Amino acid sequence: MDGGRILIVGPAWVGDMVMAQSLFMSLKQRHPGAEIDVVAPAWSVPLLARMPEVRRAITLDVGHGRLGLAARWRLGRSLRSRCYERAIVLPRSFKSALVPFFAGAQIRTGYRGEMRHGLLNDIRPLDKTVLRQTVQRYVALGEARGASLPPAIPQPRLRIDVGNQQRLMRELELESDRPVAGFAPGAEYGPAKQWPAAHFAELARRLNARGMAVWLFGSARETALADEIAAGLPLTRNLCGRTRLEDALDLMAMTRVVVSNDSGLMHVACAADTRVIGIYGSSDPAYTPPLSDKARVMYRGLDCSPCFERVCPKGHTNCLNEIAPGQVEDELLAML
Structure with missing residues (x-):
């Protein structure tokens, strides 16, 4: 064939x-x-x-x-x-x-x-x-009927457009003289997959204090969420709604690390070949893990996890609330 x-x-x-x-x-x-x-x-x-x-x-x-x-x-x-x-x-x-x-x-x-x-x-x-x-x-x-999986499944790897990166840096007036962390704080599925905005904001504050810029990625629907995270943080830029999907890919490839909920952008970041921290709440990292050797997973694994619900049925979302910004910061710094 x-x-x-x-x-x-x-x-x-x-x-x-x-x-x-x-x-x-x-x-x-x-x-x-x-x-x-x-x-x-x-x-x-x-x-x-x-x-x-x-x-x-x-x-x-x-x-x-x-x-x-x-x-x-x-x-x-x-x-x-x-x-x-x-x-x-x-x-x-x-x-x-x-x-x-x-x-x-x-x-x-x-x-x-x-x-x-x-x-x-x-x-x-x-x-x-x-x-x-x-x-x-x-x-x-893709395998013959009854065949075993290949010993190593290839990891997604998307092509990066350097020319588009340069255009975006100019048009969005992004700095290039300091290390950058990307955040993807949204999740199309629902709030039971979203690490709290206050936690993202605290992590951004900590990284900004270390001299690291933060770029926030997402659709126009996440603009208000990202505004909340970026408030009062001059080194944190809200790019939600200002980039196409392929633009987010190219910019993520320029970051040192991306912190993301279990979302489509987490998988895009992995395919951009950058370091990734995937934060899991109601979903299961055993089912849809980040497909990259450079990725790490933050997951509490509570007795009620994974529930796969859009909204926490217990009303507390502790699976996400209990992942502290300091824990994510420690994991992030260990990866760099």
Whole structure:
């Protein structure tokens, strides 16, 4: 299959899309001549452009969670001329299996999910006790049926654009004469995955006192949160809402370390090949760990953890509150 054409239906979340690169890398390691196309949401196209394994990102113009049957049919039919030998469907939903079916991919692989018999012709059972991590589940779909995982799963590594780094430094008027720590204080999932803003602010104050600048990354929705963290700290810059996803990637690559909740930006930071401290609350680092040898995890592992809830069902969020800023500072300094 060295010259084979592979269609992959990618996931809908930032972190999952970064983790999916491990599958792309694994496929290219075994089949260097393979051409990998990825069906993905529009937001992910700039991210996929930083993955050298991907030949083409194909935008699926359907809102998140919507069936969009006609749009999926049109896209699938438009891809029939590519004559894909294989398709790999990473999400487990019914709708995610439609495009490869309409595209006529010969082998259509995915896990057992929502009524996908017929749409997929290589349906795999998912044993979550064997494949505990999301990245393992993705990579396993690229292996032959029943095969073991490769001894070492490749870690995501996104290309960095030096020219874009220089542009951002100028336009955002960022200093380049002192070490920088990046913070990613948001979490799309909910507050049970967010280290308290007061803790981030105290850590920023401590790092600023050591002469280290802090850059805050996130979407426009995190602007107010980041304003709260940066208040009164002249060496701390709020970049939330001022950078695209690929901009955050390029700037994170310039930092000495990134401190992040378990979020998509944590995985982006790992793929930028910088040091990362991942702070886990309601989620489980055994399931979605930071995929980097340069990463460390802060996790309390309380009796109620992991609950995987968006909001703490006990009302205290001690899994995050009890991770003190001083503890994170100590871990950070030990990494530098």
